[in-house]
Amino acid sequence: MSQWLVLTLAMVAACGVVLTITVLKERRISEDDDPTETPDVIEYLTMMVGVVYAIVLGLAIAGVWEARSAAEDTVRTEAQALHEVSARARAYPAPVRDRIRSDVGTYVSYVVHKEWPVMAEKGELTDRGTALLTKVRADVTDYRPRNDFEGQSYQPLVDQVAVADGARSARADAAGSTLPGVVWFGLIIGGAISIGVMFTLQIRRSGRELLMAGLFSALIAFLLFLVWDFDAPYSRGLAAAAPFFDLFPHP
Numbered sequence: 360m361s362q363w364l365v366l367t368l369a370m371v372a373a374c375g376v377v378l379t380i381t382v383l384k385e386r387r388i389s390e391d392d393d394p395t396e397t398p399d400v401i402e403y404l405t406m407m408v409g410v411v412y413a414i415v416l417g418l419a420i421a422g423v424w425e426a427r428s429a430a431e432d433t434v435r436t437e438a439q440a441l442h443e444v445s446a447r448a449r450a451y452p453a454p455v456r457d458r459i460r461s462d463v464g465t466y467v468s469y470v471v472h473k474e475w476p477v478m479a480e481k482g483e484l485t486d487r488g489t490a491l492l493t494k495v496r497a498d499v500t501d502y503r504p505r506n507d508f509e510g511q512s513y514q515p516l517v518d519q520v521a522v523a524d525g526a527r528s529a530r531a532d533a534a535g536s537t538l539p540g541v542v543w544f545g546l547i548i549g550g551a552i553s554i555g556v557m558f559t560l561q562i563r564r565s566g567r568e569l570l571m572a573g574l575f576s577a578l579i580a581f582l583l584f585l586v587w588d589f590d591a592p593y594s595r596g597l598a599a600a601a602p603f604f605d606l607f608p609h610p
Contacts, residue, residue, distance in 0.1 A: 376576070405556045412549040416582055419538065419546060423589035426537040430592035433533065437526035438602035441467060443519045444499065450512035451502065459498045466491040467607045471600050479594035482535035484527070492527060496520045530593070537590050546586065550579045 441463050448459040466488070474488040499520050504510040554576050 372580070408556050409553055412553045415549060416546065416586070419542060419586050420582065420589070423537050423586055426533065427589045427592040430530075430533050433526050433529045434600065435602040437523050437530065438467075438606050440519045440523035440526065441495075442606040444495065444516055444523070447512050447516050447519070448499075450509055452505075455498070455502050459495065462491070462495045462498055464607065466495055467603055471603050475593070475600055478530075478534045479591075482591075482594075484531045484534065488527075492520075492524060496524070534593055535591065537592075538586070546583060550583055554579060 445460050445463045448456045450456075451459070469488055469491055474485050477483070477485055499513075499516045502513075504513045557572055557575065
């Protein structure tokens with residue numbers, strides 16, 4: 360199901376539930392009810408609930424946004440390091456150079472087309488990807504430079520492979536969900552409470568009140584969707600593999 364369809368359904372459902380409850384609640388109100396008699400303490404508590412939930416929701420959004428940015432940087436670092444390995448291998452003899460570039464290309468192609476779906480679905484990397492990167496490392500480290508020119512390229516190549524390996528490990532650590540389940544529980548319960556306290560203010564069926572109630576509930580649904588979308592950067596809402604395509608046009 361499309362993420363935009365999920366968002367639309369969530370916002371429509373939130374609006375529908377709130378407006379339905381508002382209409383049904385208004386029908387049960389007696390004619391002598393005075394909507395101006397809402398105690399000031401209830402209005403104060405309603406405001407405080409909204410403020411506290413806004414702070415928690417803001418921190419959650421900031422956390423998943425930071426995780427998303429870190430995921431982009433990690434993939435960019437890995438792709439750039441592999442590109443440097445492929446480019447710096449030009450100092451080596453043709454058979455060695457071609458073997459290194461071929462193995463780098465094989466690894467990149469596997470990551471983009473095979474490992475990425477597995478990582479997005481299961482939140483883990485594959486042994487095959489690890490073996491392919493190990494082969495690239497062996498290609499680089501097993502070669503003995505024959506002269507000073509090749510020797511000057513050897514250590515930078517080894518360092519770039521290490522950078523790629525470190526970025527791959529970081530990608531593995533961030534493959535799953537960012538927020539723990541208890542945080543999600545608090546966000547969902549807090550959203551339900553924030554919407555629920557609106558009914559303590561004696562909302563009526565006037566156009567303005569229904570509009571504001573609907574917009575508020577839709578906003579809560581949108582922000583929760585935003586947190587959910589950013590929570591797993593490698594599987595939702597992020598073309599994190601883009602650096603591989605940029606540096607390796609035909610992986």
